[in-house]
Amino acid sequence: MLSIINISKSFKQRGLVLDNLCLEVENGETIAIMGPSGSGKTTLMNIIGSLDKPDTGEILFKGVTISNFSEDESADYRNLNIGFVFQEHLLLPYLTVSENIHLPLLASTHSQDELSLREKYLNELMKKTGIYDLKDKYPFRISGGESQRVSLVRALTNKPSILLADEPTGSLDAKNAENLGELLLDMNREFGITIILATHSSDLAKKMLKILHLEEGKLSV
Numbered sequence: 001m002l003s004i005i006n007i008s009k010s011f012k013q014r015g016l017v018l019d020n021l022c023l024e025v026e027n028g029e030t031i032a033i034m035g036p037s038g039s040g041k042t043t044l045m046n047i048i049g050s051l052d053k054p055d056t057g058e059i060l061f062k063g064v065t066i067s068n069f070s071e072d073e074s075a076d077y078r079n080l081n082i083g084f085v086f087q088e089h090l091l092l093p094y095l096t097v098s099e100n101i102h103l104p105l106l107a108s109t110h111s112q113d114e115l116s117l118r119e120k121y122l123n124e125l126m127k128k129t130g131i132y133d134l135k136d137k138y139p140f141r142i143s144g145g146e147s148q149r150v151s152l153v154r155a156l157t158n159k160p161s162i163l164l165a166d167e168p169t170g171s172l173d174a175k176n177a178e179n180l181g182e183l184l185l186d187m188n189r190e191f192g193i194t195i196i197l198a199t200h201s202s203d204l205a206k207k208m209l210k211i212l213h214l215e216e217g218k219l220s221v
């Protein structure tokens, strides 16, 4: 589904971060990317999510080259195909849980029928992740673990084919981290969503089918 072919990326002060890196991702796979701080995990995730571009190399998504997309094309690609979960949940403080979760729907137009299907899907997801009863609360009234589950549901609102999770359990205690890891797997099993996650936690990484190590700009098993 995703082919990353010989991509390199460097930053001025830092020099080469990704060095001719290659990765093939199959539909429905679960991949953990581990590696020291500063090794380029976030940089790689940003490039896969088309938030950033490689200096050289090519990225194909379902056979289409996305690495030379314009800003608008990149935004469409993200809205249609990618869900993001970050270490910090980034919920908008002046919107309720439910409003935060519905926000991604505004990025595209949907028929009335599709909107009611989405409504059912989101209610189901909120119940499955145990946040349904929080839907009318504002983010400052819910816990960190709950916020992270809200951001997971929000990442799934547009039914992405790839979920990119950058250190998603970094701000959670052990129990909440375990819980979020299991939810990620549930989403993979139930919706076939492909998961690529960057983490320092070997417990979380072990839940994924494949563990890759990023070091000196390259990925290895």
Ligand SMILES: Nc1ncnc2c1ncn2[C@@H]1O[C@H](COP(=O)(O)OP(=O)(O)OP(=O)(O)O)[C@@H](O)[C@H]1O
Binding pocket: 011, 012, 013, 014, 017, 035, 036, 037, 038, 039, 040, 041, 042, 043, 044
């Ligand atoms: N926009 C940027 N401008 C300049 N340097 C950057 C930029 N983004 C990342 N870097 C540098 O690139 C390197 C890789 O950063 P990156 O955030 O990808 O690492 P990481 O593996 O995600 O680290 P961590 O585990 O701490 O999250 C670092 O040395 C960082 O300082």
Ligand SMILES: [Mg+2]
Binding pocket: 041, 042, 043, 166, 198
């Ligand atoms: Mg990072």
